[in-house]
Amino acid sequence: MTTPIYADNAATTRLDPAVLEAMMPFLQDDYGNASGLYRAGRRARKAVENARQTIASVFHAAPSEIFFTSGGTESDNWALKGTLHKLAAKGKRHLITDVIEHPAVLRSADALEKEGFSVTRLPVDHLGRVNPADVQNALREDTALVSVMTANNEVGTLQPIRAIGSLCRQAGVLFHTDAVQAAGILPLPADTLPIDMFSLSAHKFHGPKGIGLLYARRSFIPASFLDGGKQENNHRAGTENTAAIVGMAKALQLAEAHRDEQAARMRSIRNFLAEELKKIPGARRNGDPVDCLPGILNFSFESIDGESLLFALDLAGLAASSGSACTSASIEPSHVLLAMGVPYAIAHGSLRLSLSKYNTMEEAAEIVRIIRNAVEDQRGVR
Secondary structure, eight states, X not given: OOSOEEOBTTTOOOOOHHHHHHHHHHHTTOOOOTTOSSHHHHHHHHHHHHHHHHHHHHTTOOGGXXXXXXXXXXXXXXXXXXXXXXHGGGTOOEEEEETTSOHHHHHHHHHHHHTTOEEEEEOOOTTSOOOHHHHHHHOOTTEEEEEOOSBXXXXXXXXXXXXXXXXXXXXXXXXXXXXXXTBTTBOOOTTTSOOSEEEEEGGGTTSOTTOEEEEEOTTOOOOOOOOSOOHHHHTSOSOOOHHHHHHHHHHHHHHHHTHHHHHHHHHHHHHHHHHHHTTSTTEEEESOSSSBOTTEEEEEETTOOHXXXXXXXXXXXXXXXXXXXXXXXXXXXXXXXXXXXXXXXXXXXXXXXXXXXXXXXXHHHHHHHHHHHHHHHHHTOO
């Protein structure tokens, strides 16, 4: 197969042509500022609000609960920092999260700790799951927020967010979840899930980069940490990215319409890959094989250097990763795998394959061949 195979969709996805088509009018003719009172501005404002309505309907939320941001990282920062800063005056200065979160959450927690806030970082089990009992035991009188991701971006393990959210409700504590990897793949009904805030980013479900949102239940909106104009009902300053907002709404609408069908396709391909890759000597699957996202598969290979493996795969025409794109510059093994108890040397030889609606079973067979050959070459057995 001469065409390169892209299997790093947890990092970013290909823009859907229908999404680009929806965006184009606002990149060319209808480029007015959505805050402008002139005709072009009013058209942009209408497009933004229509997109907000579309997104709200997907999540069974109110449009006033949807706030547009630059992406998942900003939304995570806003949820954590904005909540702790807003509730500090009430003596709520404690944050609970876990050790395998995305860097946007982990680094936000670090920053809050440097400001004098208290942070509890919960462990995970060997499958990468947070125990709700650990959350309950960590709750305190001064706990302001619990933040646990919906699904892990490296191994795909689903977290028990409904159980965790219910515990938070009972304790009167706010609950935020980073849903960046789950949006467009799993249902996120805000009217029935015990969640107060969630973050997502459009480029994970075939939308444009540079746009995301924070859902914040109307009963609590975190304090703004951007100074500027009065956009987003005076909660998030900055000129609205009309084209990207329209694109995100279109991408989410498409993902929701075909969610079950596409999940089944990805699950079938992922299961084939898992069965074939485990036949490679020294192969180890990481994460929960059952309660996991349909499109993420993480393997470690003994006696293999992960960075060298990725270069070999790239030369053979396969784009994959060893974990989060936000930590790709690091030569250290994945913090997620280490927290799950994967030995350092084995974690160093990890590989993440992440699928999308554009991947095929034909590609999957070629992926197996490329990986098997690359592993054998590195071990000097071919």
